[in-house]
Structure formats: C-alpha cells, structure tokens
Amino acid sequence: MKFEAVTIKDIAKALGLSTSTVSRALRDSYEISPETKKVVLEYAEKLNYHPNPIALSLKERRSRSIGVIVCEIANSYFSQVINGIESIANTNGYNVIISQSHESAEKELVNLQYLTSRSVDGLIISVSTETKDFNYFNELHDRGMPIVFFDRIVDEIQTHKVIADNFKGAYDATTHLINSGYKRIATLCNTVFLSIGKERLAGYQAALKDHGLEPDESLIRYCQHGGMVAEEMDQAMDELFTLQNPPDAIFAAADKLTTGCLRALRAKGLSVPEDVGLIGFSNSELTELLNPSLSVIRQPAFEMGEVATSLLLELIESKRPVTDFQSRVLTTEMILRSSTRMQKTHSKPVIS
Amino acid sequence: MKFEAVTIKDIAKALGLSTSTVSRALRDSYEISPETKKVVLEYAEKLNYHPNPIALSLKERRSRSIGVIVCEIANSYFSQVINGIESIANTNGYNVIISQSHESAEKELVNLQYLTSRSVDGLIISVSTETKDFNYFNELHDRGMPIVFFDRIVDEIQTHKVIADNFKGAYDATTHLINSGYKRIATLCNTVFLSIGKERLAGYQAALKDHGLEPDESLIRYCQHGGMVAEEMDQAMDELFTLQNPPDAIFAAADKLTTGCLRALRAKGLSVPEDVGLIGFSNSELTELLNPSLSVIRQPAFEMGEVATSLLLELIESKRPVTDFQSRVLTTEMILRSSTRMQKTHSKPVIS
C-alpha cells in the first residue's frame, strides 16, 4: 500500500508553471505576481498540499525531531517528564521520538545509535542505571550533537542539565522521619554511579548527621537495577530486617523503590507506619490511595521536561557553538501522609 | 550547531571512486570486485558511515516510522501497549512516534495531521473519548494510509482492529460481584460512543440479566471524559449515593474510573469492600497495594501492542491493497483481591 501525497510538481504541471514558481508562490515571494500566487494557493489548498518534510529535512539538513531516552515510560515520573517535553517540542514544530532503555546500558546504546542514525536534531537523556561508559555520549557531543541530560545526569559531559534538588528532597524526607520519632532510618537507594543515587544518599546522610544520628552502613542498601528486578529488592529488604537491630523507618530514593519497598514490607507482615515508617521519591498519582497512603517526595516532572526541551532547542537553534552550559535545579515537594505517622503507643495493630 | 555525518560522497572522493560504486560496494553488489568492496567497507567502517535515513526515505518514499495516537501515556494500560508496539517495531527497523490526544478530539486531529505530514508509513490509534467525527480517519484510510485501531476502535472504518474481550471482561467482573453477594451493582462507564464503553456496558447488563437482577438505569453513570476530569466522577458518585436505594457494589469500566472510584468512595467515608464492593478494568501495577487491594480486570496490553503492530506492518509491507481485514480479540484476565470480598456480617469496621 502506498499513501501518495501531492507534490509541488503536481501543482506545477497542472497549472503550467515551473516548480520554482510554485514554491515561491507558496512561500509568498515578492517575485511572483499576485494573480499567480492566488491561483497556486487556491489549487494547493484544494489538493490539501503539504510540503514533504522529508525532502525539507534533506535540503535543510535537519529533521525537526528530537530523541528522548528514558529507562521506561511506564514510570509516572518519566511519563510526566515526556508530557512536558512534548508540550514544548510540539509548539515549536518538533516531534519527539521516545525510546526506552529498560535500565540496560546495551539497549541504551542501541537506541542512541538508532536515534542518531535517524538523524534527530538533538537528544534528551536520562541515563540507565547500568551505564558506566560515557564514551559514546562524549563522542556524539564532541561531534556537535546537542544533548541535554535530566534526572540521571553525567558529570563527565559538559552540556545543559536539568535535575530536581535531590539532596534537599532526601534531606527533607529523612529529617521528617527523624522529627516523627523514628530512630533507625534505613535507605533503599540507586547505585552511586547514578547521579540521583549519589545526591539522594548524600542528602540522607547529611540529615542524619545534622540531627545527631550515627551513620550506619548496614542501613544503606543499594539496588543496582533501581527496583526493576524484584529479587534484588527482596534481598535488600531481607538483609535489612535480619539485622540484630533492624530499621524502624525507610527512606526510598526512587519511584519503583518506594512502591517496591511497601510491597516487601507488606509481604513481611510489617505494618506501616507502626512497625516501619516509609517515605520515598514518587510521582505516582496513586500513592495517596495506597495502604497506607504514602508520604512522598515529588519531583516537578512536567516542568523538568519543559525546561530540558527549552534548553535543547536553544542548543539546536544556536548559530554558533554554545560553551556556556547551565545546570538547572528545580525544587522538590514533600507531601506528608500516613506512612510516616508514627503512633505514640508502639503496639501492633490489626492489618486490614 | 551542526552534526555532520559522513556521506557516500565523502567515501567516494577519498577513495577516488564514484558514488555509484561506493553505494554498490556497501550493498554488496555482484558488479563490484572483491578488492574494491573490501577497501570501501573498511573505509566506511573506519569513518563509522551510516546511510542517511532521510535521503533513503525520500528515495524510497517511506519513512520507516509509524505513528501512535493514544489519549495519554501516563495511563498504565497505554504505556504497556506502547512497549508492545516498540518491541515489534524496533525489531523490524521501524521507529515509533507517540502522540497524546489527552482525550481531546481537537488535539487528536492536530496530532493526526502532524503525523501524516511527517509522512509516517502507518498509524496505530486508540481514539479519544470526544471523537465523534471520523471523516478525517476515513479520508486518510481511503487515500491508502495503513491504519490499525486498538482498544477504542471505530466501527465505521474497515481495517485491522485489536481489542480485548471487553464484553467478557465486564461480564466476568459483574458476575463475580453477584456471586460475592452484592445485590445493587452500579457501573461507572465511558460514553457509549466509545467502543469500549458500549461493549463493557453490554457485558455488565448481560451479567445482570443472566443472573436475574433487574436492570436499573439509575445505576449506570457515564463519564464523558473517562475519568480525566475529577468533577465529572465526583458528580457521578454523588448521584449514585444520593439514590434512595444506593448501590452496594460498583463495576468501573476503565483504568482511571477504577482508581477514581476508589478515591471518591474514600472521600465519602465509605469502606471497601464492606460498604461497597469494587472491581474494575485496570492495568496498573499498584492496584495490589491499594487500600484495599483492588480486584481488577486486566487487559493483555503488551500483547495487544504487539498484535496491532504486526498487523500494521503487514498492511504497510503488502504489495497490493489489503481488503481482508481482521478483528483480533484477546482475552482479559480477572484478578481477585480484597475490594470485592464481602463480609458475612455487614458491620462497619474501623477505617484505618
């Protein structure tokens, strides 16, 4: 099956004009007489003519499309970011090609090569948790491909970056747990090879320190796959709760870790917030409806998408090489609900 | 900034060959000597040459990209479908351009025009709840654009369609509520202008009839916006629970309606499943963790995406016009949890 669109040549032939004249008429050039313009415009309108974007891309050496790589769109945070990206991109005549790494460095590289071979004009990337080798990003960037990192950024590459205030978010969450009366606060976090892992861990540690709590390495559990693999989380939770001195609260440093943590706690028969307090990063709309309703740190995801895209379009449309790169940090929001509401009496209530 | 890729012309010039020879060498033509091939291939490899897909698209009059229109990717069901679409598309060398209608017919049309003007080779569409006018779809389809509808299909257009067994899903859910002892079963459903609305409503009604329950129009509430607008849902729930004879169970016919319904019930202080039983269509991963854990009808979303894409690629790559269109119906899965577990004693327990 072929979907044949009407071309400038069709119009030219039908009207007995040259393609140049038609092209100029459509672009309202001063070199074309008003009568000719009128005829061409009306005929084009009648045939529902639209310039072939592929031909334009070839001529102008730009595709007017941007590539996005995230670990997965099913994650609320990323789908919200993508909404922000689309809103800015579409109003500027760009389209968005989304691809998912599913936290695999290998798939990320494939997607990266695929997107660049499809000649996108720029990239918006949140790296996978596995990614340790930034050579390809670097090479691409050096060759002039505009790139903006967000969320999981890479320090080694000098370009625009957009992140939430991960340190503050983690610091606030941990402080809230402390203020609620919890004493042994554990954290489930991403690998420190990931920027968000590092920053959120630092916020957690700083909060403990500032409030006079002893840091305890055994209370820090890393999830290499960021919660994508259930076994990994279960193991981390098992380790935590077979300690002689198990935690009485958990700060989960990422969306999937937060809900995964709740899942594990329920599987263990531990009740929240009585046995264990729980707070974590999450952008899910459903956290309010969970059992118990979750206290969360929420990132301004939509806005992050908007900012990242604006910065990328600046990069793309800049006439001369940009050397002055920005790192935008947007503030997180803490929403307090039942999962951190410690009871005075530490009795074990009935699990509903 | 410009990202300059190496072209066939660069290779030809560097090697003192013509572009035709280089092109043929790269495509392993029999007309080229093994030595020349070797030289060209090695040089191309060294320079990391990749054929310009835009030039190819222009030449071959196909973009090797497919457009997807859904109401929103933040919806678990759709993000899972998209995963299915991507898996098939990518392995076949197609890329996927996703756009969201946000349940607006106007935005849907804009996206449609945008995607076709970007010359996608085909479209996978789940129509918005607002869409009443199918002229543009029809016109596109008549002009030879391959289209596959899924989930929310349109009867007026003869093409491949992929849906879940909505009737059976709704029938099973309603039957389960009846078997659990609920007597006055209400439904929150989409507009019947939507195929899923019609089919699921029919399943609900058939189940009532088959089990000897009187149909009651006042127990059927339509949400025009499919749960996107909170006020609409709240109003529907208000109407339901100000009835002299309010419902004791609800079947929610869509993802957002199901969680929205739970939200509204909790706001009203009604406990589930004691005061009101609840089951609904949902593909969210979190329904198990909700308060209470939700009984749901789950659609094989990933598989639906796969099937839709396979059918679309068939359409695209078919040499001659296809007239034999398929409608694939995949079975739903019912997952029973606490929200439909009616207590023997109808006492009001403490809300946790």
Added chain:
DNA sequence: TATTTTTACGCAATCGTTCCCGGTATCGTG
C-alpha cells in the same frame, strides 16, 4: 524610438542515496 529598469518567471544545482544505463577493459572462443 532606443535604452534602461522592472516584473515575473524558468533553469539548474543542491541535499544523500539508489539504480538504470552506459562504457571500457580483459578474457575466452572460434
């Protein structure tokens, strides 16, 4: 009337690739 200026349009190159024609060697065969 002769010349210059303006108006309005066409020709052809270009983007990167493929492919239909050619063409020129080299070899084998009669």
Added chain:
DNA sequence: CACGATACCGGGAACGATTGCGTAAAAATA
C-alpha cells in the same frame, strides 16, 4: 585475429523542495 562475453565501474536521473542566477517581456525612462 576478430568478435562476443564477462567483469567492473562511472554518468546521470530521480525522490521533493529551495534558491541563486539568468532572461524574456513589459514598463519606464531618455
């Protein structure tokens, strides 16, 4: 030795659109 076959490679058109340049006719000027 002559001719055809084969192997190997280049020229150029095409895909759809833009654009610099050339130029005819018409209008304005001398």
